[in-house]
Amino acid sequence: MFGYLRLFLAFLVLLSHVGVKFYTLNPGVIAVVIFYILAGYVVSHIYIDIFSHKKNRLFTFYKDRFLRIFPLYIYVIVITVIFLLLTSYADPKFTFLNMLNNLTIIPLNYYMYIDSTVLSEPNWWLIPPAWSLGTELQAYLLLPFALMFKRFKIALALISLIVYILANFSVIHPDYYGYRFVVGVFFIFLLGSAIQSYKKEDKQFIFFISLALIILIPLSIYTGNFSKTYTVETFIGLLIGIPVVLFLSKTNKKLPFNSLFGSFSYALFLTHFLAIWIMKYLHLYSENVYLNILPVTIISILISAIGVLFIEKSVYNHK
Numbered sequence: 117m118f119g120y121l122r123l124f125l126a127f128l129v130l131l132s133h134v135g136v137k138f139y140t141l142n143p144g145v146i147a148v149v150i151f152y153i154l155a156g157y158v159v160s161h162i163y164i165d166i167f168s169h170k171k172n173r174l175f176t177f178y179k180d181r182f183l184r185i186f187p188l189y190i191y192v193i194v195i196t197v198i199f200l201l202l203t204s205y206a207d208p209k210f211t212f213l214n215m216l217n218n219l220t221i222i223p224l225n226y227y228m229y230i231d232s233t234v235l236s237e238p239n240w241w242l243i244p245p246a247w248s249l250g251t252e253l254q255a256y257l258l259l260p261f262a263l264m265f266k267r268f269k270i271a272l273a274l275i276s277l278i279v280y281i282l283a284n285f286s287v288i289h290p291d292y293y294g295y296r297f298v299v300g301v302f303f304i305f306l307l308g309s310a311i312q313s314y315k316k317e318d319k320q321f322i323f324f325i326s327l328a329l330i331i332l333i334p335l336s337i338y339t340g341n342f343s344k345t346y347t348v349e350t351f352i353g354l355l356i357g358i359p360v361v362l363f364l365s366k367t368n369k370k371l372p373f374n375s376l377f378g379s380f381s382y383a384l385f386l387t388h389f390l391a392i393w394i395m396k397y398l399h400l401y402s403e404n405v406y407l408n409i410l411p412v413t414i415i416s417i418l419i420s421a422i423g424v425l426f427i428e429k430s431v432y433n434h435k
Contacts, residue, residue: 117364117371118154119378125150126381127413129245130388134412135405145295145346148248149353152301153361155252156259156308163260164313174260181256185221185249187431191423192386193218196242199390205397206235218242225250225296244389247296254298255305262306269306273321276303277328284336284347291345304354311362322358329354379428383420384413391415 125147132144163177170176200208217223217232224232224247233239262269276299283294293300307325310318333351391412395401402408 117367117369117374118158119374119376119381120371121360121364122151122154122381123377123384125154126384129385130413130416131409133245133389133392134408136409141352142346142349145349146353146356148295149301149304149350150357150360151248152252152255152304153308153311153354153357155255156305156310157312157361157365158308159256159259159305160263160309160312163263177260178256181253183431185253188383188423188428189221189243189246189249189386190219191427192383192390192419193242195387195419196390199394200234203397205393206237206240208234209236210234214241218246221246222250222253225254225298228292240389243386245385251296251298251301255302258298258302259305259309263309273303273306276300276306277325280350281328281332284332284350290347295346295350307354307358308361311358311365314365322362325354326358376424379424380417380420383424383428384416387419387423388412388416390419 128143128147132142132147136143159177159181162180163173197210199205214232214234217230218234218241223230224241227233227241227247232241234242258272262272279288279293279297279300280303282288283290283292283300295301303325307322310321329351336347392401392408394415395408395411400411
């Protein structure tokens with residue numbers, strides 16, 4: 117059932133970039149936080165249960181994550197570059213360093229310090245939502261070691277939670293450290309890992325984080341330090357994501373097309389900005405944001421279909 121959830125979350129990200137808000141809240145931020153929980157759950161399952169019998173488990177794990185992320189990502193990069201070369205949309209500037217940053221993904225997570233922009237106006241890199249992939253890649257590098265070394269895991273969880281709390285009280289930059297940088301959100305990935313393992317210590321960790329959130333939310337409101345930069349959305353993402361992922365992890369019911377929907381969720385996440393740019397270039401993008409939802413979704417699915425049905429399928433058949 118996780119494939120259905122992932123597709124729904126990807127659609128929420130699409131809605132946010134089209135311009136849809138839910139009572140002034142950004143649905144994409146809520147979706148990304150739940151994605152972080154899911155990522156922690158999935159990669160822990162892969163590392164512990166699937167690759168436990170492998171001699172080179174760490175290498176096999178990193179290879180699996182590379183093949184899961186990069187082929188489809190590179191496909192969307194290529195399609196985007198072709199579109200920009202043919203149309204000159206937003207006056208693109210292709211430099212070696214900026215293209216390298218886009219291809220390696222992780223520098224995009226530090227766009228506030230590293231210039232990776234390709235489009236001139238608006239200033240964007242090739243796949244704007246890819247900054248969160250940079251966060252995920254960093255989390256994937258850390259997670260195996262957190263799973264292998266208990267003290268390291270506890271230290272990372274505490275540091276990350278403290279950074280997140282300081283960000284949400286605006287002691288440090290709330291957007292960067294409370295949502296984007298891995299140092300402030302790694303505990304969210306560990307929540308997913310705890311749900312996957314669900315041993316006694318994991319249940320205690322989930323309870324501790326949930327209790328901390330229950331205390332933090334009214335305290336933040338009472339003290340007037342409730343940050344306006346996605347704090348509410350990240351809280352909501354955690355409060356919804358923890359029980360939802362926990363519930364689905366205990367549900368054995370298998371639904372048709374679950375795997376396909378999971379693959380399309382990643383493709384939809386990658387392609388919807390290109391769909392928006394195509395609509396704008398053709399002067400079909402409406403000022404009424406709700407009129408853009410269907411055409412952007414259709415274009416995204418059409419672009420995604422080639423990547424999912426041919427490229428991703430081919431990669432997984434040859435693993």
